[in-house]
Amino acid sequence: MNATQSNNPASAAGAAVSPDIHQSIGMLTRQLHDSLNGLGLTDKVKGWAGELPDAKSRLSYIARLTGEAAEKVLNRVDQAKAQHDHIAAETRRIGALIVKDPVAAVAKGHVMNFLTDVEESTRQVDQHLTEIMMAQDFHDLTGQVIAKVVNLAANIEEQLVQLLIQTAPPDAVVKASAPAPVAEYQPALAGPAVNTAGNPDVVTGQSEVDDLLASLGF
Amino acid sequence: MANELRFLVVDDFSTMRRIVRNLLKESGYTEADEAEDGVAALQKLRASTFDFVVSDINMPNMNGFQLLTEIKKDEKLKHIPVLMVTAEARKEDIVLAAQSGAAGYIVKPFTKATLEDKVNLILAKAGLK
Numbered sequence A: 001m002n003a004t005q006s007n008n009p010a011s012a013a014g015a016a017v018s019p020d021i022h023q024s025i026g027m028l029t030r031q032l033h034d035s036l037n038g039l040g041l042t043d044k045v046k047g048w049a050g051e052l053p054d055a056k057s058r059l060s061y062i063a064r065l066t067g068e069a070a071e072k073v074l075n076r077v078d079q080a081k082a083q084h085d086h087i088a089a090e091t092r093r094i095g096a097l098i099v100k101d102p103v104a105a106v107a108k109g110h111v112m113n114f115l116t117d118v119e120e121s122t123r124q125v126d127q128h129l130t131e132i133m134m135a136q137d138f139h140d141l142t143g144q145v146i147a148k149v150v151n152l153a154a155n156i157e158e159q160l161v162q163l164l165i166q167t168a169p170p171d172a173v174v175k176a177s178a179p180a181p182v183a184e185y186q187p188a189l190a191g192p193a194v195n196t197a198g199n200p201d202v203v204t205g206q207s208e209v210d211d212l213l214a215s216l217g218f
Numbered sequence B: 001m002a003n004e005l006r007f008l009v010v011d012d013f014s015t016m017r018r019i020v021r022n023l024l025k026e027s028g029y030t031e032a033d034e035a036e037d038g039v040a041a042l043q044k045l046r047a048s049t050f051d052f053v054v055s056d057i058n059m060p061n062m063n064g065f066q067l068l069t070e071i072k073k074d075e076k077l078k079h080i081p082v083l084m085v086t087a088e089a090r091k092e093d094i095v096l097a098a099q100s101g102a103a104g105y106i107v108k109p110f111t112k113a114t115l116e117d118k119v120n121l122i123l124a125k126a127g128l129k
Helices: A003-007 A009-039 A042-100 A102-107 A110-135 A138-167 A206-215 B014-026 B038-047 B064-072 B091-099 B112-125
Strands: B006-010 B031-035 B052-055 B082-086 B104-107
Touching (some): A042 A138, A110 B014, A138 B014, A206 B091, A206 B104, B006 B014, B006 B038, B014 B031, B031 B038, B038 B052, B038 B064, B052 B064, B064 B091
Parallel strands (some): B006 B052, B082 B104
16 A cells, blocks of 8 residues: 555545546436436426425425424413413312301402402413314315325336336346326315415415405405 | 304315314304215215305315305205315415305414304305304
């Protein structure tokens, strides 16, 4: 082993074979280009390039919605637990007052105040429970978006498998079977609007829906 | 009166069906059945009596637009108000729903107040409340 090899063997070897590597990459690129052209896949590849950023924004949308839902649920649980703790403490306090002097507890209004307090607290706890239930709507919205991303991934996989099959060397030992047909994505319905900013074709909320329908006389 | 009205909630996501049913119940509308797509909904509508349909749009087998069209061309069903509750936020879909005879349109995610307001408004217009 000489000094040059031990200092930087990779660069030394790379410098020695560099023209060949470039030539090989060039040939592979050309071969891939020709194969895609031959298979009529160039348009589809262009399509994937356009859809991948969309898939990325859809995944971000899922992360945002699930994060917001978790945050909402935890906040509401905290508030409901605080209400619950308050009622439990008040129940103990009023219980002690009644045991000590039942007549005074009623006469001084402690019992009535407690009942009013319980009614208000249970109303608030009920609101928290409703909001916790509503937070679960992320399941529907993210489910639709996930289905679109899965369809895109399956479509790309199918096309890549076809490409492999059709460009495999004729003497390949293992013959790949034809891929299972992928359920065709039907883009007629757009699903949840992932990016509404700057998109005049979609509404951003219920008030816009109401305004649109009102402007049309509905 | 409100308690006697019978609702059909149509959505392919069971979570959303439960949410809508629970919200209707909290608003006093306790009689509700559910269907997972337009085909199942039509079967239930033709087999029983309903006063109100709350339907999603993006569903397998038969989507909400197709269900709405089927309801509106059926002499026995066309009087039933159909409220679309959907994630479809494109203006063209909203206009199409209205032109196809939808009584109202709510975009997801929505609030309890929005659903309650729309249902009450539609019922009042239909003379059912």
